[in-house]
Structures are given as structure tokens and as C-alpha cells.
Amino acid sequence: MSDESAVGTQQASSGSDAAAPSKLSVEGVSKIFGGLVAVDDVDFSIAPRSIVSIIGPNGAGKTTFFNMLTGLYKPSTGRIVFDGRDITGTRPDRITAFGVARTFQNIRLFSTMSAVENVMVGQHARMKGGMFSSILRTPGVRREEREVRERAREMLDYVGLRAAEFDQVSSNLSYGDQRRVEIARALASEPSLLLLDEPTAGMNPNESARLTEFMGKLRDERDLTILLIEHDMKVVMEVSQHITVLDHGEKIAEGLPQEIRENERVVEAYLGKSAGD
Amino acid sequence: MSKLAELRNARWAPWMPAIIAVVAVALFPLFRPPLDATMSDVIQALAYVVMALGLNIVVGFAGLLDLGYVAFYAFGALAAGWFASDHFSKVNGGEGVHIGVSDFVQTAFPQGIHVSFLLIVIGAILVTALAGAVIGLPTLRLRGDYIAIVTLAFGEIISRFAANGDSVIIKGYALSNGRESISPIDQLNLPLVGEFDSATNLRFYFWTALALVLVVLFVNFRVRDSRLGRAWIALREDEVAAASMGVPLVRTKLTAYAIGATFGGIAGAFLGVYNNSVNANQFQFGISIFLLSMVILGGLGSIWGVVIGATLLSFVNTFLIPDVLDKGSFNDLLSNVGLDFTFGEVKFGVFGFILVLMMVLRPQGLLPERRRTAELTQGVGGDEAIVETRA
Ligand SMILES: Nc1ncnc2c1ncn2[C@@H]1O[C@H](COP(=O)(O)OP(=O)(O)OP(=O)(O)O)[C@@H](O)[C@H]1O
Numbered sequence: 313m314s315d316e317s318a319v320g321t322q323q324a325s326s327g328s329d330a331a332a333p334s335k336l337s338v339e340g341v342s343k344i345f346g347g348l349v350a351v352d353d354v355d356f357s358i359a360p361r362s363i364v365s366i367i368g369p370n371g372a373g374k375t376t377f378f379n380m381l382t383g384l385y386k387p388s389t390g391r392i393v394f395d396g397r398d399i400t401g402t403r404p405d406r407i408t409a410f411g412v413a414r415t416f417q418n419i420r421l422f423s424t425m426s427a428v429e430n431v432m433v434g435q436h437a438r439m440k441g442g443m444f445s446s447i448l449r450t451p452g453v454r455r456e457e458r459e460v461r462e463r464a465r466e467m468l469d470y471v472g473l474r475a476a477e478f479d480q481v482s483s484n485l486s487y488g489d490q491r492r493v494e495i496a497r498a499l500a501s502e503p504s505l506l507l508l509d510e511p512t513a514g515m516n517p518n519e520s521a522r523l524t525e526f527m528g529k530l531r532d533e534r535d536l537t538i539l540l541i542e543h544d545m546k547v548v549m550e551v552s553q554h555i556t557v558l559d560h561g562e563k564i565a566e567g568l569p570q571e572i573r574e575n576e577r578v579v580e581a582y583l584g585k586s587a588g589d
Numbered sequence: 590m591s592k593l594a595e596l597r598n599a600r601w602a603p604w605m606p607a608i609i610a611v612v613a614v615a616l617f618p619l620f621r622p623p624l625d626a627t628m629s630d631v632i633q634a635l636a637y638v639v640m641a642l643g644l645n646i647v648v649g650f651a652g653l654l655d656l657g658y659v660a661f662y663a664f665g666a667l668a669a670g671w672f673a674s675d676h677f678s679k680v681n682g683g684e685g686v687h688i689g690v691s692d693f694v695q696t697a698f699p700q701g702i703h704v705s706f707l708l709i710v711i712g713a714i715l716v717t718a719l720a721g722a723v724i725g726l727p728t729l730r731l732r733g734d735y736i737a738i739v740t741l742a743f744g745e746i747i748s749r750f751a752a753n754g755d756s757v758i759i760k761g762y763a764l765s766n767g768r769e770s771i772s773p774i775d776q777l778n779l780p781l782v783g784e785f786d787s788a789t790n791l792r793f794y795f796w797t798a799l800a801l802v803l804v805v806l807f808v809n810f811r812v813r814d815s816r817l818g819r820a821w822i823a824l825r826e827d828e829v830a831a832a833s834m835g836v837p838l839v840r841t842k843l844t845a846y847a848i849g850a851t852f853g854g855i856a857g858a859f860l861g862v863y864n865n866s867v868n869a870n871q872f873q874f875g876i877s878i879f880l881l882s883m884v885i886l887g888g889l890g891s892i893w894g895v896v897i898g899a900t901l902l903s904f905v906n907t908f909l910i911p912d913v914l915d916k917g918s919f920n921d922l923l924s925n926v927g928l929d930f931t932f933g934e935v936k937f938g939v940f941g942f943i944l945v946l947m948m949v950l951r952p953q954g955l956l957p958e959r960r961r962t963a964e965l966t967q968g969v970g971g972d973e974a975i976v977e978t979r980a
Pocket residue numbers: 345348350368369370371372373374375376377417
């Protein structure tokens with residue numbers, strides 16, 4: 313709370329955040345599983361066309377937070393507003409239609425579908441074809457199918473999948489390629505807010521660096537706002553405009569990368585630990 | 590030479606084997622007498638193909654286990670019973686309702702509702718689509734085994750209703766005639782073609798069944814390769830991911846149940862007319878399992894596989910067991926070693942044995958869906974170890 317009052321008046325960097333309406337704003341959101349408070353009264357907001365990271369030790373509640381943003385979990389308390397629209401407890405497919413897309417920490421591709429088909433499913437919310445028109449295969453449906461397939465290939469190309477892999481069943485792709493397809497699938501739903509849950513997990517430094525660069529490109533070329541959960545501090549520090557730190561479900565700090573790096577509580581809760589090993 | 594290459598590259602080229610097979614099947618009745626046991630076996634098989642294709646949508650595409658599919662057969666057959674017999678004898682002041690039926694039916698059966706076969710089928714489609722959505726509703730929050738239990742119960746409820754329908758009286762009419770039949774049901778009556786008596790000529794029943802199979806196949810392929818079909822498969826693979834990609838779970842599941850159910854209704858309406866009577870003994874729980882076996886035997890989610898699986902099992906049922914295993918030398922052989930039973934009595938044991946054999950020898954089914962082949966033989970994520978354990 314103290315942060316927010318400071319924001320409007322002095323700090324130039326965060327001041328610009330407050331001037332623009334936030335892309336996403338979260339007020340007092342908690343998630344309680346039985347007796348466990350996985351996310352505890354978190355306030356959060358993200359400015360349009362920025363890249364913001366959420367960091368925190370294992371079990372801090374980061375993924376749970378994402379699951380609430382995307383409608384997979386209903387928050388126990390609090391309010392989530394996306395693009396000025398209250399989406400608290402809204403169905404996941406509707407939230408996707410509003411323009412939020414995500415990837416998963418443990419890759420969740422449709423394993424028996426090809427890469428292209430996966431990305432075609434990503435466009436579901438943007439398609440119109442109904443059951444009867446599909447059975448009759450009206451000219452409209454025919455055109456839509458062609459366009460959707462074409463766009464899927466463009467998207468896969470955009471994320472850097474080799475054309476030879478496009479029609480591979482996704483479970484046969486390499487780990488890095490599966491991550492690429494997942495990002496392509498999320499992009500295919502034409503989001504304005506992209507949530508990435510540990511996208512560099514299992515990548516080598518080289519691949520991580522490429523992904524970091526790619527995120528910047530996404531923001532600039534596609535006007536995307538990106539919310540990132542990430543353990544790799546190098547990636548986080550490089551790419552984020554803003555960082556929020558969760559620990560035991562609570563937001564313990566937020567600010568510019570430089571501020572977070574120097575924040576004692578954070579170092580204690582998180583960086584210190586990872587620096588130790 | 591170039592002509593040949595052209596043919597091979599034509600858009601319909603991959604369909605060639607299917608087209609040839611269909612033409613061959615369509616010509617078959619011309620080489621048989623109009624009343625023929627083999628022809629009646631094929632008709633039965635075709636009806637099973639329609640039902641198995643419907644079940645395949647629910648189980649194979651959308652991945653929702655359904656153990657109560659017989660309910661939709663029952664609804665379809667009852668639709669034939671209701672709308673093509675004198676069951677509702679007092680309707681229209683005892684004058685009956687006749688739509689699109691021959692003069693013969695009008696004079697021979699002045700009472701009750703008698704409508705053309707196509708209208709019965711449409712009625713059956715509407716009734717079963719609704720029933721499918723109704724069975725879908727309580728399963729929406731459930732997964733896997735629990736869905737199986739709910740659908741199983743649904744199948745049982747419907748067949749109990751059919752069995753005790755003679756004491757369910759609504760406005761003076763019984764729901765069904767219970768274990769007694771609603772009979773006779775009008776003969777097959779097609780607009781522009783005419784009316785056909787299954788007691789004298791089976792050919793038009795055969796062609797009608799084949800036409801139903803073709804329509805259902807067409808719908809199957811079109812829907813599978815559409816936005817909806819992809820959504821079903823996505824749902825089967827990963828519900829959470831599907832929802833997060835914008836697939837509405839409730840609507841997508843309910844359409845799977847509804848479309849799957851209508852195929853059962855179509856086949857039921859046909860069989861009601863073909864068998865000339867509808868009674869509760871036809872709607873045994875075993876049918877649900879029999880159909881599920883066809884789908885698994887052929888290959889879950891594989892359209893052609895299911896066609897083959899359904900045809901094979903239907904022939905095991907109508908031909909192999911009664912005419913081969915239980916007759917002649919094979920049966921003598923059994924009695925000689927002191928085994929005194931007929932395979933007809935242990936039918937479901939035979940089907941079960943075939944399934945077990947399948948699971949051991951070829952778990953992906955006879956003609957697996959392309960995707961599943963990849964899944965089973967190539968393992969996940971290119972992990973070599975999985976290939977070894979599977980082999
Ligand atoms: N569906 C659930 N039911 C019960 N507890 C849950 C559920 N989902 C998450 N939790 C618990 O909530 C806490 C936060 O989990 P979460 O997955 O959000 O952490 P995380 O910050 O994403 O961790 P990691 O870095 O390991 O991915 C954990 O203690 C976890 O066990």
C-alpha cells in the first residue's frame with residue numbers, strides 16, 4: 313500500500329505506470345486450499361506493453377496466482393480486472409476470448425496432435441465455424457479452416473520452429489520445440505496479455521538468451537503485455553521492467569529490477585538461497 | 590503414365606479404397622435372393638456401424654467414457670414404435686395421423702400415428718440429441734470412472750423405463766409395451782421410392798442401412814476435421830489446457846454427447862422398423878458393452894477402424910457364433926471332449942476374450958487413429974526407453 317501512495321507523486325519510473333490505465337489490476341486476491349493460504353491478499357497491477365516478472369521460491373504461490381488470472385481457480389477473496397473488465401471467477405475460455413493467453417510450467421500440449429493442430433486449437437476462440445456449417449462445409453468454413461491453418465504455420469515459424477516439424481505429433485518434438493509450440497499456441501489466441509510460467513525451465517543458457525530476446529520482440533512487434541514467472545535471475549533482470557516477489561503467498565516486494573536486487577527481504581527469501589547453492 | 594499420376598494425385602485419390610468398398614457393398618444384394626440370411630446379417634452389421642460411430646464420437650474423440658449408449662438405441666427404436674404403429678390408438682379421435690405413408694398403411698392401420706421413415710428418423714434425432722445432452726449434464730463435473738458410472742446408470746434407467754413403460758401411463762397411453770412388443774411397426778417407407786416389406790424383400794432395407802452409414806460417416810469426417818472436432822480431441826488430451834486455449838468445456842462436451850446420441854437414435858429407428866417390433870428385451874446393458882468393444886477393437890477415435898470393428902463383431906455375433914462355432918464339426922468336437930455348452934450361451938465371454946486378446950496383441954486397435962499410433966509406438970518426447978517397454 314505504501315508503494316502505491318508513493319507512485320503517483322514522486323517516482324518518475326513508476327509514475328508513468330500509474331498514468332496509463334493498467335492492463336491488469338488485482339486487488340486483495342487470496343487463494344486458500346483447505347488450511348493452506350497459497351496466495352495471500354496480493355495487490356498487483358501491470359502497465360500495458362510492459363514485461364513484468366513474478367519471482368519467488370518454490371511453493372510461493374506463483375502458479376496459483378496465474379491459475380486465478382486465467383480462470384482455472386476462483387479466487388477465495390479479491391478482484392481481478394483486465395482491460396477495465398472484472399474477470400474474477402470468469403470461465404477460462406471466456407478469459408481467453410477477452411485476450412489473456414498462457415503457457416504452462418509443465419508443458420501441456422495436446423500430445424497426439426501435430427504442432428500445427430495444437431496452434432489451430434489455440435485459435436478456437438477467434439473462430440466462428442459452428443457444427444452445422446462445418447458439416448455442410450460452407451464456403452465460409454472452408455476459408456476459415458484454410459486461414460487458421462495458414463496462421464498456425466506462420467505462428468510456428470514466428471516462434472522459430474523448423475518447417476519440417478510442423479506436422480510432427482507434438483509429443484515427438486524436442487523439449488525446446490514443445491515450449492515453442494506452446495508459446496505459438498498461446499499467441500494464436502491473439503492475446504493482449506501473455507502469461508508465461510517458467511518458459512526457460514529446462515533450456516540451456518543459449519536458448520534462454522534467445523527466448524529473452526524473443527520476449528522483447530513480442531512486446532514491441534505485437535504490442536503484448538507479458539507477465540513472466542521465472543527462476544532464472546539472468547533472464548528476469550534482463551527482460552523485466554518491473555518485478556514482483558512472492559513468498560509464502562505474500563507479496564514481499566515489488567519494484568524495478570535494481571531495487572529488487574538490493575531489497576534485503578528478497579535477498580533473504582530468495583536470491584540468498586539460490587546464491588548459496 | 591501421366592494420366593495415372595494425375596489420378597493418383599487427385600483430391601479424392603485417398604478415398605479410392607473406400608469408394609470401391611462402398612460400391613461393392615452396394616451391389617451385393619443384387620447377387621443374393623431378396624430374402625437372404627447373409628443380407629440380414631449385413632443389415633444388422635450396418636446398423637451397428639452407425640451406433641458404434643456415434644459412440645466413437647463420445648468415447649473416441651471427446652474421451653468421455655459412455656457405458657449407457659443403449660439408451661439412445663432405445664429412444665430411437667421407441668420413436669419408431671410411437672410414430673409408426675397404432676400405439677397411440679385414440680389419437681385424432683381414433684382417426685389416426687398419417688403423414689407421407691402409403692394408401693395401404695392408411696387403410697390397414699387407420700388408428701395411431703403413422704409417418705414416413707424419414708420423419709421418424711428426424712424425430713429420433715431430436716429426441717436423442719436432447720437425451721444425450723441430459724445424460725451429459727450430470728457428468729460435466731466428473732472425470733473418467735465417475736462418468737462411466739453415471740452413464741451406466743443412465744442406460745439402466747432408460748432400459749428399466751422401457752421395460753416398465755407399460756405401467757407408465759400418460760394421458761391414457763403407455764410409454765411402451767414393456768417386455769411385450771409394440772408391433773407391428775410400419776414397413777420401411779421412403780418418399781419417392783416406395784414401401785418395402787421386410788418379409789418379402791430385404792434389398793431396400795439393406796440400401797437404406799448403407800445410406801445411413803454413409804450419411805453418418807460423412808458427418809463424422811466433416812465434424813472431426815473441424816473446429817469442433819479439434820476441440821473434442823483437445824479436451825480428450827488435456828481438459829485444463831483446452832479450456833485455457835478458449836475451448837468452452839460445457840458446450841463442447843454436451844455437443845459430443847448430443848451428436849453421438851443422435852447416431853444411436855438413427856440406428857434405433859431403423860432397427861425398430863426393420864425388426865417390425867420394439868420391446869424392452871432389445872435394450873440390454875450388454876449392447877452398450879458390445880458397442881464399446883467394437884470401438885476399442887477397431888481403434889478408439891479411428892473412423893475406419895470403428896467401421897471394421899463394428900462389422901467384425903457384428904458378424905461374430907450373427908454368423909461366427911451361431912453358424913460356425915455352434916454348428917457341425919466344431920460343436921461335435923466340443924461334445925466329444927465332454928464340453929456341453931453352446932457359444933451362443935457364452936456370447937459375452939467370447940467378446941470379452943476377443944477384447945483381452947486385442948489388448949495383448951494390438952492395444953491400439955485394428956486400424957488405429959494416426960495420432961494414437963504415434964503415441965503408442967514412438968513413445969512420449971522421443972524417449973527411447975518407452976519404445977522398448979511397449980514392444
Ligand atoms: N490445487 C491445489 N490444491 C492444494 N494445494 C495446492 C494446489 N495448487 C497449489 N497448491 C499449493 O499451493 C502452494 C503454492 O503452489 P504454486 O504451485 O502456486 O507455487 P509456485 O510458486 O508456482 O512454485 P514453483 O516455483 O515450484 O512452481 C504450494 O504449497 C502448493 O502445494
